[in-house]
Amino acid sequence: MNSYTDHPIFSSYAYQQGTFDEVFDKDYKVKPVYQTLFDIYGAHSIPDFSILNEKAKTSFFNQGITFQVYGNNQTKEKIFPFDLFPRIIDHKEWDHIEKGVLQRSKALNLFLWDLYHDKKIIKQGIVPEELINSSANYLKEMEGFNPPGGIYNHISGTDLIKHADGNYYVLEDNIRCPSGVSYVVCNRTALKRALFGVFDKYQIQSVTDYSQNLLEILETVKPKGVDNPTSVVLTPGVFNSAYYEHSYLAKGMGVELVEGRDLFVEKGFVYMKTINGPKRVDIIYKRIDDAFIDPKSFNKDSVLGVPGLFKAYLRGNVCLVNAPGTGVADDKAVYTYMPEIIKYYLNEEPILNNVHTYHCSRPDDLKFVLENVHKLVIKPVDEAGGYGISIGNKLTLEEIAKVKEVIKKHPRKYIAQPIMSLSVHATYIEGEQSFEPRHVDLRTYTLLGKDKSFTLKGGLTRVALQKGNLIVNSSQGGGSKDTWVLKK
Numbered sequence: 001m002n003s004y005t006d007h008p009i010f011s012s013y014a015y016q017q018g019t020f021d022e023v024f025d026k027d028y029k030v031k032p033v034y035q036t037l038f039d040i041y042g043a044h045s046i047p048d049f050s051i052l053n054e055k056a057k058t059s060f061f062n063q064g065i066t067f068q069v070y071g072n073n074q075t076k077e078k079i080f081p082f083d084l085f086p087r088i089i090d091h092k093e094w095d096h097i098e099k100g101v102l103q104r105s106k107a108l109n110l111f112l113w114d115l116y117h118d119k120k121i122i123k124q125g126i127v128p129e130e131l132i133n134s135s136a137n138y139l140k141e142m143e144g145f146n147p148p149g150g151i152y153n154h155i156s157g158t159d160l161i162k163h164a165d166g167n168y169y170v171l172e173d174n175i176r177c178p179s180g181v182s183y184v185v186c187n188r189t190a191l192k193r194a195l196f197g198v199f200d201k202y203q204i205q206s207v208t209d210y211s212q213n214l215l216e217i218l219e220t221v222k223p224k225g226v227d228n229p230t231s232v233v234l235t236p237g238v239f240n241s242a243y244y245e246h247s248y249l250a251k252g253m254g255v256e257l258v259e260g261r262d263l264f265v266e267k268g269f270v271y272m273k274t275i276n277g278p279k280r281v282d283i284i285y286k287r288i289d290d291a292f293i294d295p296k297s298f299n300k301d302s303v304l305g306v307p308g309l310f311k312a313y314l315r316g317n318v319c320l321v322n323a324p325g326t327g328v329a330d331d332k333a334v335y336t337y338m339p340e341i342i343k344y345y346l347n348e349e350p351i352l353n354n355v356h357t358y359h360c361s362r363p364d365d366l367k368f369v370l371e372n373v374h375k376l377v378i379k380p381v382d383e384a385g386g387y388g389i390s391i392g393n394k395l396t397l398e399e400i401a402k403v404k405e406v407i408k409k410h411p412r413k414y415i416a417q418p419i420m421s422l423s424v425h426a427t428y429i430e431g432e433q434s435f436e437p438r439h440v441d442l443r444t445y446t447l448l449g450k451d452k453s454f455t456l457k458g459g460l461t462r463v464a465l466q467k468g469n470l471i472v473n474s475s476q477g478g479g480s481k482d483t484w485v486l487k488k
Contacts, residue, residue, distance in 0.1 A: 015028055016437050019164055019421050019439075022440070023038070023426045036202070053430060056190045059194070060082055085426050086482040089483065101158040104338065105158075106453075115138070121344055131333055137290070137326075142323070152322065155321065168353070173335060184460050185248075191482045213447060216454075231255045268315050269312060283318070294310040333412070338350070369416040370408070374393060374395070377416065378414055419470070422464075438464055443460040457485045461481040462478050
């Protein structure tokens with residue numbers, strides 16, 4: 001097996017002790033599963049690879065694969081950064097991941113059903129009542145309602161990391177509105193266009209079947225009495241950070257992409273305006289927060305939603321995906337109880353490990369966190385996109401003092417976790433014109449329907465492009481890689 005010093009393009013690679021390197025072992029040798037890829041990539045000169053990198057960027061630009069970054073009173077549209085060196089996951093490792101994320105999705109669905117019905121898990125003292133009652137995402141309006149097919153979290157995104165011990169850990173569960181799946185497919189397309197030959201050397205699972213499976217899942221939860229349901233994707237509009245994904249998924253499923261103004265409710269049913277007159281809508285994959293879906297039921301100032309939509313949903317005349325109120329289980333404080341939730345509803349041990357988590361609403365946890373901020377990652381329970389995270393060992397004494405004050409004012413809003421050593425992967429750094437180790441995580445996508453489930457065989461490998469950074473989100477300067485799951 002080769003050392004990475006054998007090829008000029010990898011010659012400046014610096015192996016990081018104390019981390020799990022997915023491509024190279026501690027003796028600087030290429031791991032067997034990457035050997036063929038290493039030889040193919042290593043055969044390119046640095047100018048060659050720079051040209052291929054530009055080709056990939058052009059592919060993303062031409063496809064309109066962008067995202068919005070918000071901050072400093074302005075919005076910027078950026079091409080989603082893509083790295084040409086793929087991540088490989090063998091079939092045994094993937095089987096373990098797939099079973100684990102499906103287990104979590106099923107347990108979360110049962111948890112949500114219980115919260116909005118009998119609340120047995122609360123009555124038995126396993127999950128504290130205050131945790132649920134204090135959640136901004138708990139909707140009392142959903143109490144006693146039976147969602148179509150009994151499904152709340154039709155689409156789940158589970159974020160995993162590989163720690164220095166070589167094991168996977170779940171960092172968080174995303175079931176309000178997990179994004180990023182369109183980039184999984186686009187990464188594969190871009191890599192094929194830039195380096196098609198590499199796909200002849202490996203047997204790789206397809207990722208192009210997601211949209212088809214998503215549509216099939218949606219149609220399993222159609223309203224009663226509907227034979228041929230009409231589905232739509234509801235978007236906030238072109239200025240939303242994930243608008244590209246909304247349009248991509250609608251096109252992939254062969255359904256209409258609509259905004260709130262394109263829909264209306266009449267006599268308890270939802271209709272879409274078309275050039276041929278109103279057309280009934282049966283299933284809405286909503287990419288709008290619950291608070292904005294219906295100004296009559298929630299935020300009265302919302303111009304994104306549809307007046308009367310929620311009442312039509314409660315009547316069973318339309319299905320909303322994911323179900324309103326699902327966000328209560330998306331709370332990072334609820335994540336703390338996931339091992340207990342899995343055992344309670346499924347009578348199984350968790351397949352995937354949680355990262356040990358301290359919830360600051362608990363007095364003992366709060367005391368520990370305040371004394372050890374410098375050793376911990378502090379996260380708000382209701383933020384996404386990497387916003388609001390503080391990594392203790394990167395903070396000054398003054399910044400640590402400010403974090404403590406914020407936590408003490410609102411302990412319910414914060415959790416803390418040990419600073420985990422995310423695995424690193426060889427990544428082409430454009431400014432350096434060479435490969436360097438960068439931290440990565442993995443977002444998987446699991447679909448639940450009535451008597452049907454699906455996990456995309458692959459996922460979004462996100463890369464923290466800044467040296468030493470542990471935050472991989474695109475909104476924080478991260479990029480992504482194609483993720484190869486090998487066939488058996």
